[in-house]
Structure formats: C-alpha cells, structure tokens
Amino acid sequence: MAPEATRTATGGAPAQERELRAQGRKTMRKLLDAGMTVFERRGYHAARVDDIVKVARTSHGTFYLYFANKADLFRALVTEAAEEMAAHAASLGEVGADDAGYDELRKWLDRFVDLYRHYGPVVRAWTEADVEDSEFGRLGAQLLGDFALTLATRIRDSGRSPVHPQIAALAMVAMIERLNYYVLSRSIDIDRDEMIDTLAAIVHVGVFRGTARRPR
Amino acid sequence: MAPEATRTATGGAPAQERELRAQGRKTMRKLLDAGMTVFERRGYHAARVDDIVKVARTSHGTFYLYFANKADLFRALVTEAAEEMAAHAASLGEVGADDAGYDELRKWLDRFVDLYRHYGPVVRAWTEADVEDSEFGRLGAQLLGDFALTLATRIRDSGRSPVHPQIAALAMVAMIERLNYYVLSRSIDIDRDEMIDTLAAIVHVGVFRGTARRPR
Amino acid sequence: MAPEATRTATGGAPAQERELRAQGRKTMRKLLDAGMTVFERRGYHAARVDDIVKVARTSHGTFYLYFANKADLFRALVTEAAEEMAAHAASLGEVGADDAGYDELRKWLDRFVDLYRHYGPVVRAWTEADVEDSEFGRLGAQLLGDFALTLATRIRDSGRSPVHPQIAALAMVAMIERLNYYVLSRSIDIDRDEMIDTLAAIVHVGVFRGTARRPR
Amino acid sequence: MAPEATRTATGGAPAQERELRAQGRKTMRKLLDAGMTVFERRGYHAARVDDIVKVARTSHGTFYLYFANKADLFRALVTEAAEEMAAHAASLGEVGADDAGYDELRKWLDRFVDLYRHYGPVVRAWTEADVEDSEFGRLGAQLLGDFALTLATRIRDSGRSPVHPQIAALAMVAMIERLNYYVLSRSIDIDRDEMIDTLAAIVHVGVFRGTARRPR
DNA sequence: GATGAATGAGAATTCATTCAT
DNA sequence: GATGAATGAATTCTCATTCAT
Numbered sequence: 001m002a003p004e005a006t007r008t009a010t011g012g013a014p015a016q017e018r019e020l021r022a023q024g025r026k027t028m029r030k031l032l033d034a035g036m037t038v039f040e041r042r043g044y045h046a047a048r049v050d051d052i053v054k055v056a057r058t059s060h061g062t063f064y065l066y067f068a069n070k071a072d073l074f075r076a077l078v079t080e081a082a083e084e085m086a087a088h089a090a091s092l093g094e095v096g097a098d099d100a101g102y103d104e105l106r107k108w109l110d111r112f113v114d115l116y117r118h119y120g121p122v123v124r125a126w127t128e129a130d131v132e133d134s135e136f137g138r139l140g141a142q143l144l145g146d147f148a149l150t151l152a153t154r155i156r157d158s159g160r161s162p163v164h165p166q167i168a169a170l171a172m173v174a175m176i177e178r179l180n181y182y183v184l185s186r187s188i189d190i191d192r193d194e195m196i197d198t199l200a201a202i203v204h205v206g207v208f209r210g211t212a213r214r215p216r
Numbered sequence: 217m218a219p220e221a222t223r224t225a226t227g228g229a230p231a232q233e234r235e236l237r238a239q240g241r242k243t244m245r246k247l248l249d250a251g252m253t254v255f256e257r258r259g260y261h262a263a264r265v266d267d268i269v270k271v272a273r274t275s276h277g278t279f280y281l282y283f284a285n286k287a288d289l290f291r292a293l294v295t296e297a298a299e300e301m302a303a304h305a306a307s308l309g310e311v312g313a314d315d316a317g318y319d320e321l322r323k324w325l326d327r328f329v330d331l332y333r334h335y336g337p338v339v340r341a342w343t344e345a346d347v348e349d350s351e352f353g354r355l356g357a358q359l360l361g362d363f364a365l366t367l368a369t370r371i372r373d374s375g376r377s378p379v380h381p382q383i384a385a386l387a388m389v390a391m392i393e394r395l396n397y398y399v400l401s402r403s404i405d406i407d408r409d410e411m412i413d414t415l416a417a418i419v420h421v422g423v424f425r426g427t428a429r430r431p432r
Numbered sequence: 433m434a435p436e437a438t439r440t441a442t443g444g445a446p447a448q449e450r451e452l453r454a455q456g457r458k459t460m461r462k463l464l465d466a467g468m469t470v471f472e473r474r475g476y477h478a479a480r481v482d483d484i485v486k487v488a489r490t491s492h493g494t495f496y497l498y499f500a501n502k503a504d505l506f507r508a509l510v511t512e513a514a515e516e517m518a519a520h521a522a523s524l525g526e527v528g529a530d531d532a533g534y535d536e537l538r539k540w541l542d543r544f545v546d547l548y549r550h551y552g553p554v555v556r557a558w559t560e561a562d563v564e565d566s567e568f569g570r571l572g573a574q575l576l577g578d579f580a581l582t583l584a585t586r587i588r589d590s591g592r593s594p595v596h597p598q599i600a601a602l603a604m605v606a607m608i609e610r611l612n613y614y615v616l617s618r619s620i621d622i623d624r625d626e627m628i629d630t631l632a633a634i635v636h637v638g639v640f641r642g643t644a645r646r647p648r
Numbered sequence: 649m650a651p652e653a654t655r656t657a658t659g660g661a662p663a664q665e666r667e668l669r670a671q672g673r674k675t676m677r678k679l680l681d682a683g684m685t686v687f688e689r690r691g692y693h694a695a696r697v698d699d700i701v702k703v704a705r706t707s708h709g710t711f712y713l714y715f716a717n718k719a720d721l722f723r724a725l726v727t728e729a730a731e732e733m734a735a736h737a738a739s740l741g742e743v744g745a746d747d748a749g750y751d752e753l754r755k756w757l758d759r760f761v762d763l764y765r766h767y768g769p770v771v772r773a774w775t776e777a778d779v780e781d782s783e784f785g786r787l788g789a790q791l792l793g794d795f796a797l798t799l800a801t802r803i804r805d806s807g808r809s810p811v812h813p814q815i816a817a818l819a820m821v822a823m824i825e826r827l828n829y830y831v832l833s834r835s836i837d838i839d840r841d842e843m844i845d846t847l848a849a850i851v852h853v854g855v856f857r858g859t860a861r862r863p864r
Numbered sequence: 865g866a867t868g869a870a871t872g873a874g875a876a877t878t879c880a881t882t883c884a885t
Numbered sequence: 886g887a888t889g890a891a892t893g894a895a896t897t898c899t900c901a902t903t904c905a906t
Contacts (some may be wrong), residue, residue, distance in 0.1 A: 021866075025297070027866090037875075045261035045262075045344075046261075047891080048899090049900075049902085057868080058867085059866065060868080060869090060902080060903095061867055061868075061903090061904085062866055064867075064901095065866075066900070069901070069902080077292070081280045082238060107882095115888085128261075128344045140402075141402050142410055144398065144402070160406065162417065163413075163414045163417050163418060164413070164414050166406075167406055167410060168418060170389050170395055170398055170404070171415060172391075173392035174391050174394030174395040174397075174398060175387050175394070176390075178390030179387050181390075184362065185346075186353070186357045186360065188386070190383055190386075192293075194380055195383055197380070197381050198383040198384055198387060202384060202418070202422035202423055203422065203896065204422075205416055205425070206419065206420075206421045206422020206423065207422065209421070222896075234889085238888070239885090239891090243891085264874090264876085265877090266874095266875075266876090274892090275891065276876090276893070277877095277878085277891065277896075278891055278892075279877095280876090280878075281891075285877080363906080389900080424876095432888065452868090455868080455869065455906090456868075456869070459869080475776070477693035478693075479899085480895090480897085481897065482895095482896075485744075490870075490871090492871080492897090493898095494869080494871070494874065494896080495898095496898065496899075497870075500898095533879075559775060559776070560691070560693075560776040562833075564796060569833075569834070571832045576830065584689060594846075594848050595846045595849050595850060596842055596846075599842060599843055599846040599847055600838070600850060601826055601844060602838075603827050603850060604823075605845060606822065606825075606826030607819050607820075607826070608824065609822075609826065610814075610826040611818055611819050613822075614792065614818060614822060617778075618789050618792070620790075620818070626815060627815055629811075629812075630811045630816055630882065633810070633811050634816060636809060636854075637850065637854045637857070638849070638853045639850055639851035639854065641853070669886095672886075696878090696879065696880085697878075697879075697880060698880090706882080707887065708880090708888080708889080709886095710886080711881095712880095712881070717881080718880075833865090
C-alpha cells in the first residue's frame with residue numbers, strides 16, 4: 001500500500017464546481033505535485049504561485065482555474081496527508097511488554113517513516129503556515145489530537161504504564177515526528193534502521209514498560 | 217537565575233557600528249522586546265517591520281537605526297536564545313538509574329520548560345524562518361548539534377543504555393522541544409508538573425534504563 | 433536612415449527570460465520611450481519609476497515585468513544609443529585637406545547632430561548616472577574609446593596633422609559632444625548650420641590642417 | 649596664486665546669520681572640504697549628508713548649524729569655483745597668429761588645467777545637479793556665458809578668424825572642459841604636457857588661424 | 865481550456881531634516 | 886557649539902489575483 005495508491009486529490013474550490021475531464025485532472029495533478037515540490041524547497045510562505053506554475057509548466061491563469069489561491073492548493077495537499085496519517089495512527093495494534101509488542105511497535109514506526117518521507121514536505125510547510133492561518137492550525141490540532149488519542153488508548157490498554165497516557169501519547173508523537181523532521185530537513189545522517197530501532201526501544205521501554213531484551 | 221538576568225542584547229548590524237548611549241540602548245531593547253512579541257503573535261514571515269515598530273512605539277526610521285532589517289533583529293533574538301539554551305544543555309549532571317538520577321533529570325527538565333516558555337516564540341519562529349533562510353538553518357543545526365552532543369555524552373556515560381546514544385539524544389531533544397511546542401502553540405491544556413513528570417519518566421526509563429519507582 | 437529605423441530594443445533582464453508577443457513588445461517599447469522622455473525631463477537620478485509608468489500609461493507592476501529596475505531600462509536605452517553612435521563614428525571617410533575633405537567632415541557632423549538630437553537625453557543622463565554606477569562608466573568609456581579610435585585613425589591617415597592623433601581625437605569628441613550638449617540643455621540659441629560650419633572649420637583646419645577656403 | 653589662496657568660503661545660509669568664531673570657521677571649512685571629497689566620490693545626487701558628516705568627523709546636527717541643506721553647501725562650493733573660473737577666463741591676453749600668440753594660449757590653458765584639477769569635482773557634480781535644479785542651471789549658464797564671452801572677444805579681436813566668434817568660443821570651452829573631464833573621470837592616461845600642446849595647437853590654428861610652426 | 869499581460873495593494877528601505885540633551 | 890536620536894515622507898519592488906485573447 002504505497003502512499004501513491006490512495007491519492008485522493010480532491011482539488012481546490014474552483015475545480016469542484018466543474019466536471020473535470022482527463023486533461024483537466026492531469027493538469028490539476030501537475031499543479032499538486034508542483035506545489036509539493038515548491039513547498040518542500042521554500043516552505044509555505046516563500047512559495048510563490050509563480051514558482052508552482054513554472055514547475056508545473058503551466059500559466060498563472062491556469063492555476064486559478066483549479067485552485068482559488070495558494071492556500072487552497074495547500075489545503076488539498078494537507079488533507080491528503082492528514083487522511084493518510086490518521087489512517088496510519090489507527091493501524092497500531094496492541095503493544096505487549098514482550099517481543100511481540102516490540103515488533104508491533106517497530107513495524108508501525110517503520111511504516112510511519114515511509115509516510116513521513118512522502119508527506120514530510122507538507123507536514124513541515126504546515127507547521128510554518130500554521131502560525132498565522134488558524135484554518136491550518138485547526139486542521140493540524142485535529143490531526144494531532146486523533147493521532148494522540150489512538151496512541152493514548154493503546155497505552156492505557158497496555159495497563160502497565162505508570163505514566164499519564166495522554167501526555168505520554170503526545171510526547172511519543174512529538175518525538176517521532178520531530179526526529180524524522182530533523183533527519184529530513186537538516187540532512188542529519190542517521191541510519192534508517194538504527195533510528196527506528198532506537199525509537200522503538202525508547203517507546204517500548206519508556207512508555208509501554210517493555211521488558212524484552214533489546215533486539216539486534 | 218531568571219532568563220532576563222543574562223540578556224546580552226548584542227544588537228543588529230547598524231547598531232554595532234556606533235556606540236550607543238543609554239537612550240539608544242533602551243530603544244534597542246524596546247525593539248527587541250517588541251520583536252519577541254510580534255514574532256510570537258504572527259510568526260516570522262507574517263511579522264512586518266511595521267508591527268514591531270508599532271508595538272515598540274517608535275518610527276520606521278528608528279528601526280533601521282538599530283537593525284538592518286527584520287532578519288537582523290531576529291538574528292539578535294535567536295542568538296540570545298541559542299546561548300541560553302546551549303548553556304542549559306551543558307548543565308545536565310550525571311543521570312544514574314536510581315532516584316537521584318531521576319531527580320537530576322527532572323530538575324533539568326523543569327528548568328528547560330521555563331526557558332522554553334521564555335524563548336519559545338523565538339524557537340517557533342525560528343523553525344519557520346529556517347525553511348528559506350539557510351543562515352538560520354545553520355544556526356539551528358548548530359544549536360541542535362550542541363544540545364544533542366551534551367546529552368549523548370550523558371547517555372554514554374551512564375553506561376547502561378542499550379540504545380544508540382546520539383540517536384537517542386536527538387530523539388530526546390525532539391520529544392522535549394516538540395511537546396513544549398504543542399503545549400504552548402496549540403494551547404493544549406496539560407498540567408505543567410504532570411508534563412515534566414511524564415517526560416522525566418519516559419526518558420529515565422526509556423533512555424537511561426532507570427529503575428526507580430515512579431515518583432509522586 | 434533615420435534613427436528609428438534601426439531601433440533594436442533589446443529589453444531588460446526580465447523581458448529576456450520570456451518570449452514576448454506583439455502586445456508585450458508594444459508595452460516594452462512604450463516603456464522605453466517613456467523612459468527617454470522622463471530621463472530627458474528630469475535626468476537620471478530624479479527620474480522615478482513612477483514618472484515613467486505614468487508617461488507610459490501603465491502600472492507599476494507592468495514596469496517590473498519588463499525591466500528589473502530603473503537602471504535596467506536605462507541600460508537598454510544606453511545600449512541602443514551606443515550602438516548607433518559607434519556605427520556613426522565608423523562612417524567617417526577619408527578627410528583630405530581640400531574642399532572634398534571639408535565636405536566629408538561636414539556631412540559627418542551633420543549626421544552626428546541628428547543623432548545627438550535623438551539620443552542626447554540618453555547621453556546626458558548617462559553622464560549623470562556615470563558618477564556612481566561603474567557599469568555605466570564602463571559602457572561610456574568603451575563608447576568613448578571606440579569613437580576616438582576611429583577618429584584617431586582618420587587623423588593619422590591624413591598624414592598631415594602635427595598633433596597627437598589620439599589626444600586630438602578625444603579633443604574633437606569632447607568639443608563636438610559638449611557643444612551639442614550646451615546647445616540642447618541650456619537652450620542656447622545657435623543656428624544649426626552655423627554651428628556645423630564652425631565645428632567643421634575648426635576641426636578641418638585645426639586637426640586636419642585643411643587649407644580650403646572657408647565655405648559659404 | 650594657488651587656488652587655496654583665494655578661498656572665500658562664504659558659507660551657507662545659517663552660518664551667515666551668526667558670527668563665527670575661530671572654531672566655527674574651522675568646522676565650516678571641514679564640512680566644505682568633506683563635501684568636495686564626497687561630491688567627487690559619489691556625485692551630487694548620491695552624496696548623502698551622512699557621508700559628508702562622516703568624512704568631516706562631525707554630527708548631523710552640526711551640519712545644519714552651518715548649512716541649510718545639501719544644496720546650500722554645494723552652492724558655496726560652486727560659487728567659489730565659479731569665481732575662480734571667471735577670473736581665469738578674463739586673464740587670457742591677446743592671441744596673435746605668431747609664436748607669441750601660441751605661447752599666451754598655452755600658458756592660459758596650462759593654468760586652466762590646474763584650476764580644473766582642483767575644482768573638477770565641483771564642476772562635474774554641477775553638471776549632474778544641473779539637470780533638475782534650475783538654480784544650479786542658471787549659475788552654470790552664467791559661468792559658461794561669461795567664459796565664452798571673454799573668449800569670443802579675443803577671437804573677434806584677433807580679426808583673423810573666419811569662424812563665428814561666439815560659436816567658436818563655446819566650442820573651445822566645450823573642448824577644453826570636456827577633455828579635462830574625460831581625463832580626470834575616466835582615468836584616461838594622457839601626458840599633461842602633450843594634452844596642453846594638442847589643445848593649444850588645435851585652438852591656435854583652428855580658431856585663431858595661427859601660422860606658427862608646431863612647437864616641441 | 866489555456867495563456868500571457870496587466871494590475872495595485874502592501875511591505876521594505878532610505879535619507880534629509882528636526883529635536884532634546 | 887556640538888551631538889546622538891528620532892522622524893516620516895518618498896520610493897522601490899514584489900506578488901497574489903484578475904483580465905482579454
């Protein structure tokens with residue numbers, strides 16, 4: 001289940017008022033992809049419609065045929081990312097104190113890293129856009145909430161953790177998201193498997209009071 | 217030792233070419249404080265020089281008497297913050313597996329939360345500015361590096377941790393910084409002490425393999 | 433062969449990155465012409481982009497669609513003028529000591545006066561811009577050099593002149609250019625033909641050691 | 649009779665309303681000299697009061713104690729220069745067709761080159777300021793007129809010249825002034841004596857119908 | 865559907881001049 | 886007399902958005 005498979009590409013406001021044919025859908029996709037590229041390169045604020053349009057090899061006029069404005073395109077990307085992330089959060093199974101629990105956790109983290117590698121640019125630009133635009137803030141808060149809620153449930157279910165489940169869940173999200181961010185944005189050179197091992201070990205022992213021998 | 221005590225207020229480029237008298241230094245401080253306020257409110261990008269000037273109750277021209285531009289003022293703030301943060305990182309003592317180790321960790325976190333409450337606006341705006349301006353990126357990467365290095369040393373010194381010290385250190389920073397960020401920016405309502413307890417517990421057990429009974 | 437015939441209208445930096453259609457080229461021409469008008473009226477420094485835009489009956493934004501800034505537009509005008517001037521310098525034929533030599537010289541001067549009447553505004557603004565902007569200085573020095581070189585060759589070829597050919601050539605340029613400048617800028621009231629006669633006579637006798645009877 | 653000897657240093661408007669003591673006069677002279685330096689370096693427009701004040705090692709406030717504004721200081725310099733120039737123009741004696749005439753002309757030119765080397769910066773900035781500010785334009789037109797009138801009289805007096813005396817006089821001024829300008833501003837490398845010889849030869853033969861053998 | 869051209873509000877920056885000490 | 890500080894009008898330039906073809 002590669003991220004690409006589920007791309008919904010809802011499209012912006014103007015596009016939803018019209019029927020899109022094959023060509024139209026293609027143009028819209030080009031713009032979305034270009035947006036991704038540009039937001040990654042320059043962040044949300046510094047990204048200009050002009051940049052996006054150039055990368056997509058279309059014109060200014062065309063852009064506004066599909067999206068109401070820059071925020072509209074961004075919202076489409078963010079929504080796509082948020083849905084994938086939320087789905088992923090829910091996919092974490094029971095995390096026992098034993099090796100099986102560790103494995104479940106590790107597998108889940110592994111998948112997260114994939115997702116983040118794909119949607120990272122959006123998530124990062126999001127953090128940035130967030131500050132002023134309360135709309136993105138709300139979207140983000142909700143995603144964060146959903147994400148943390150699922151984890152909190154798993155922590156509480158484990159019945160072992162002496163820590164505050166909600167806070168611990170948020171702390172976990174913080175650690176996982178931000179470490180990935182550091183690695184991607186600062187080009188810190190960390191071995192992917194080692195990173196996942198470390199995260200899994202800290203979370204399993206620190207949050208789920210795992211007792212399994214450290215693997216590898 | 218409140219943060220205010222050590223404020224160095226280096227000042228921007230134009231201010232460093234002149235020697236400032238009392239009044240000048242006062243005005244510069246007003247501008248720095250106003251910058252803090254505005255960056256907090258609107259983030260780095262959305263902050264306009266005009267906003268800062270209004271908050272500081274000075275004129276446009278005056279601003280440029282002390283700082284070359286918005287980035288220059290921000291750099292002054294960032295430098296101030298970075299110095300404090302780095303100093304704090306270095307202040308973490310040995311973290312044993314016992315209660316004393318836990319206490320050391322908790323005390324250190326407690327102090328961090330204070331610092332972050334003060335400099336948070338800067339750190340957050342920093343993350344945002346970072347994307348385009350590589351200068352801030354470098355400053356940030358360096359601070360992150362310094363911070364993580366100190367922690368990695370403590371982890372390695374503890375001799376107990378089966379996790380990769382450098383990665384674990386980065387993960388710790390990520391968790392601590394980001395959880396504070398969530399709390400401050402999303403106005404998530406978490407009790408300060410509980411948050412510190414939780415962070416201390418996760419790190420002590422997860423990273424330092426602490427064995428102490430959960431306090432409280 | 434009126435000056436208008438050869439207008440190349442190279443255009444400024446931004447315009448060269450796109451390909452212009454008919455409308456675009458027209459707008460660019462409007463801006464160039466407006467620039468000429470405004471530089472003539474107020475000189476290089478006092479000319480504001482706003483003035484140019486008003487004369488061209490376009491908007492501010494449009495200006496920057498075609499030129500990077502005032503200097504960029506000016507450079508386009510200067511280049512145009514420099515090319516014409518250089519071509520004209522090269523068109524001076526052999527100048528003998530007899531009446532034919534005088535006639536050649538006079539014809540050439542006559543044409544120069546036409547050219548200068550057209551490009552004078554640019555040349556004058558150039559002198560002014562020159563002081564600070566070394567780029568224009570270089571362009572000007574080169575044009576001056578080209579111009580003088582051609583004349584120096586003619587002087588040397590004449591074989592009669594006891595004066596230093598290069599210095600004499602520069603002196604000629606100085607006299608011709610500056611007298612035209614005085615006449616145009618100070619609105620000194622001199623009869624065009626008399627001016628040309630006088631210049632021709634001085635140069636023919638003073639530089640080429642002409643022996644022809646004074647014409648008219 | 650070096651230029652320095654006759655410096656009148658009239659001073660700007662504000663200075664004339666007060667009595668100046670020794671210190672005051674010294675400060676004013678510092679500002680005038682600094683103005684000269686800065687106008688030479690950057691031209692009239694680009695020269696900022698700030699530059700002048702820095703070179704003079706005084707403050708902004710002090711500047712306005714002596715001059716009403718930038719133009720006021722410039723006017724003081726220009727007046728000084730204009731007086732010297734006018735006096736020099738008048739000093740040209742009778743120019744005969746023989747060697748003595750040539751010598752008179754040459755001596756006069758020699759002195760002019762000295763003067764121009766000193767006041768050149770002012771004259772050049774003047775040309776530039778002239779474009780917009782009609783006050784300087786008038787001053788310049790008057791100087792030019794005075795200068796040319798004197799020469800025209802000498803030309804007419806010589807009784808030999810078949811050229812139009814007034815036009816020829818203007819042409820002479822143009823040539824002399826501009827060649828010096830080229831040499832000073834473009835740092836064209838011409839031997840001073842050769843330049844004077846050439847100018848003298850062209851003018852003597854071309855304007856005064858001199859018959860003397862070319863000297864040197 | 866698509867495109868190049870045009871627009872203008874908004875933000876940054878400079879610098880001559882005035883002011884308070 | 887002298888000075889550093891403050892001011893704000895004037896300009897330049899950018900870029901999201903609309904328009905005409």
